[in-house]
Amino acid sequence: MALKIKLLKLFTLVAVVIVLHYFVLGIIMIYSYSEGGGLWTTEGTPNQSLSASLGGVRHRVPNTKDIAKGMTAEGNPEPASGNNNEENEEGEAREYPEGGGRLSPPATSSSPMFVLLLSSLARGGSTFMSELLSTIQRSIVYFEPLWYIEKMECIQDPLCATEYLLAAFTCTFKPDFEKWLMGRHGFFSYFNxxxxxxxxxxxxxxxxxxxxxLSLPEMCRAAPVRIMKVIRGRISWLKDILSDPKINLKIIHLTRDPRGSLNSISKFGPxxxxxxxERCSVMKDDMDAYDKLSPKFPSKLLQVHFEDLCLHPENAIGNIFKFLxxxxxxxxxxxxxINLHMNTEVKPNAMGTIKKSKSEFEAWRYxxxxxxxxxxxxxxxxxxxxxxxxHTVFGTLERVRNSSIPLILP
Structure with a gap:
């Protein structure tokens, strides 16, 4: 009987912590949203067709009734106006502004910025990052939209999967997708x-x-910054989209030591x-694709290490905002x-994002x-x-537990 009472108290405590977490997060997001205005005020140019970036082929995206039927709206979706290519038509490098990276064109609802937060592994900090990016004024966040097609044929076809993502970015999805997203409150809570x-x-x-x-298409179209968090997508899928000067796509590639991710994943069972x-192969593919594409598109690709984010949060996040x-x-x-989620001591919560960041990055070692x-x-x-x-390869349990041996090599 005493054990049951203890378990009930523990369950109640966990429930209260989760409710408080989302309550505080909601207040923060509402405050941010209500401030209005923001960083993006300049009017953009009219939208252009993105069919060329997909090779002129319209792949059909699956819905819940038939994986061969399209999820995107009829006809070509209207994309955003985005950055120019990194080189002009003569192949000459474009000039960069004094003091660092290129300045991005301002994002507006008629010329939005698409931000793809791509993590190679689950349990790599992508949920925290998506919450962080949702503090951007007038932004929306699609949380794991590829989950919907994970068991469908489309996910095996990079062109089909890319078009599916673009349909969400450009607000041209069909009602099936809207119904699915609005019905998954855990995912939908990140939207706005x-x-x-x-x-x-x-x-x-x-x-x-x-x-x-609420109207999902209307909220989407009104947002000047449209963010998407995925762990099921691959950087290599997006080469053609990155090459399209009319699409203002920014990719943030989030990496984490695979030992930390896999240790966290192991807690959730089979x-x-x-x-x-399997897990590390995906990560290697993304790393290789990033190395190949980032020199061609330095203003469209940024790699962020979870460990840097934990150790130097303001610098790492400042670099992300400069990139965007x-x-x-x-x-x-x-x-x-940042102050709430990275500098707060709380009881461990596997799915939570409120943690003491400077110790979190290598907590897996112990x-x-x-x-x-x-x-x-x-x-x-x-x-x-x-x-x-x-990073250090430890070899033994004794060495990995030894805090005098650094994880990050000089």
Whole structure:
């Protein structure tokens, strides 16, 4: 009986922490959203067709009834006006502004910026990053849209999957997608402040009435910055889109030491794929694609290491904002989010994003089982990614637990 009471108290405590987490996050996002205005005020140019960037082929994207039927709207979607190519028609390098990277064109609802947050591995910090980016005024966030087609044929076809992502970015999705997203409250809660206001209502009738008044296409079209968080996409899929000067796409590639990701994944049981070779192969492919494409598109690709984000959050996040907007200054709402989520001591919560960041980046070292450590460190493709990050290969449980041995090599 005493055990049952203790378990009930523990469950209640966890529930309260989760509710408080989303309540505080909601207040922050609502405040940010209500400030209006923002960084992007200049009018943009009319939208252009993106069919050329897809080779003129319209692949059909699946819906819930038939994986051979298209999810995107009929005809060519209208894309954003974006950055020019890194080189002009004569192949000459374009000039960069004094003091660093290129300044991005201002984003407006008629000329939006598409931000793809791509993490090679699950449990790599992408949820935290998507919450952080959602503090950008008047932005929207698609949380794991590829989950919808994960078990469909489209996900195996890079062109089909890319077109599916563009349909979401350009607000040209079909009702099936809208119904799916609005029905998954856990994913939909990231979309914007209006959605969170509805979802925070305790009365189900009021909540549903509030949600029914929302129009996903209208909210999408009104957003000058459209963010998408994915762990199921690959950088190599996006070469043609990056080459299109009419599409203002920014890719943030988030990496984390595979031992940390795989240790976290292992806690969720066999339903989460955790084969080191499979997981690290995906990461290697993204690293190689990034190395190949980033010199061609330096203003469209940025790689962010989870470890740097934890150790030097303001510098790392400032670099992200400079990459997106040409200015490393952080909005008040973003600074507030950093203070809450990266400098707060709380009880461990596997799915939470409120953590003490400077210890979080290598917390896995003191938790990973010896068997898993050995399994990852003997896998060649995992060793490849660890060496690429300039991280230490520990070899034994004694060494990985030894805090005097640094994770990050000089």
């Amino acid at each position: 402040a209006d959605v969170r206001v509805c979802l925070m209502m305790k009365d189900n009738k009021s909540k549903n009435e509030c949600l029914n008044k 339903t989460w794929p955790h084969d080191p070779h 907007f040409g200015n490393s200054s952080l909005p008040t709402a973003t600074q507030r989010y 938790k990973i089982p010896e068997r898993l450590l050995s399994k990852v460190e003997v896998e060649p493709v995992c060793l490849y990614t660890i060496h690429r990050m300039r």
